Amino acid sequence: MWTASFWSQMGVGLLETLYMTLVSTLIAYVIGLPLGVLLVVTDKDGLVPRPTLNKVLNVVVNLLRSVPFLILMIAVLPLSRLIFGTTLGSTATIVPLVISAAPFVGRVVESSLREVSPGVVEAAVSMGASPWQVITKVLLPESLPSLIVGAALSITTILGYSAMAGMLGGGGLGALAINYGYYRYMMDYMYIPLIILVIVVQIFQLIGNTLARAVDKRK
Numbered sequence: 001m002w003t004a005s006f007w008s009q010m011g012v013g014l015l016e017t018l019y020m021t022l023v024s025t026l027i028a029y030v031i032g033l034p035l036g037v038l039l040v041v042t043d044k045d046g047l048v049p050r051p052t053l054n055k056v057l058n059v060v061v062n063l064l065r066s067v068p069f070l071i072l073m074i075a076v077l078p079l080s081r082l083i084f085g086t087t088l089g090s091t092a093t094i095v096p097l098v099i100s101a102a103p104f105v106g107r108v109v110e111s112s113l114r115e116v117s118p119g120v121v122e123a124a125v126s127m128g129a130s131p132w133q134v135i136t137k138v139l140l141p142e143s144l145p146s147l148i149v150g151a152a153l154s155i156t157t158i159l160g161y162s163a164m165a166g167m168l169g170g171g172g173l174g175a176l177a178i179n180y181g182y183y184r185y186m187m188d189y190m191y192i193p194l195i196i197l198v199i200v201v202q203i204f205q206l207i208g209n210t211l212a213r214a215v216d217k218r219k
Helices: 006-041 051-068 069-075 077-084 090-113 120-127 130-140 144-168 172-182 187-213
Strands: none
Touching: 006 069, 006 090, 006 130, 006 144, 006 172, 006 187, 051 069, 051 090, 069 077, 069 144, 077 090, 090 144, 120 130, 120 187, 144 172, 144 187, 172 187
């Protein structure tokens, strides 16, 4: 079973999984990072209180986060087809991955920003800093270690989503495990992708924790 063809398939599956995961994470952060900042600064006690906008954002985030990934993936198949011309493959899977991950990233960012001491923010405001300056010079730098840990968590979460996408033709290691391991009872195709995914998760987590400790000025 462990032929050159087998390991070639594993290699291609790993590359497809990393492609889906990293590209989706990048796009999710392009959307989720500003979203998380808005959730914090528009809160009733935030820098720029906008209760109505804050409530709308919270409702949207909660609704999207409450939809199971596989159901969401089915629901956005027409959008994937519209953008990429297909609903199959690793590239088409990026659409539901981003839609599912962006609200999660927004909450992760919001949680990290709320860890910043209110006294630090108040000191910056008292010295005449604008909301933009407080965000870029205080909130984001002070929460950087937590943001990095959150990014590692987001990547591993999206990695899990990408594996589930294999059930609907998403490609990657998940597709190999389902198409060969589950449907054809080829157990090597079930367990080897699982082991690879566990190793990849551990690597991402280790990188995130190491970077977080390196930039943490409190130590």
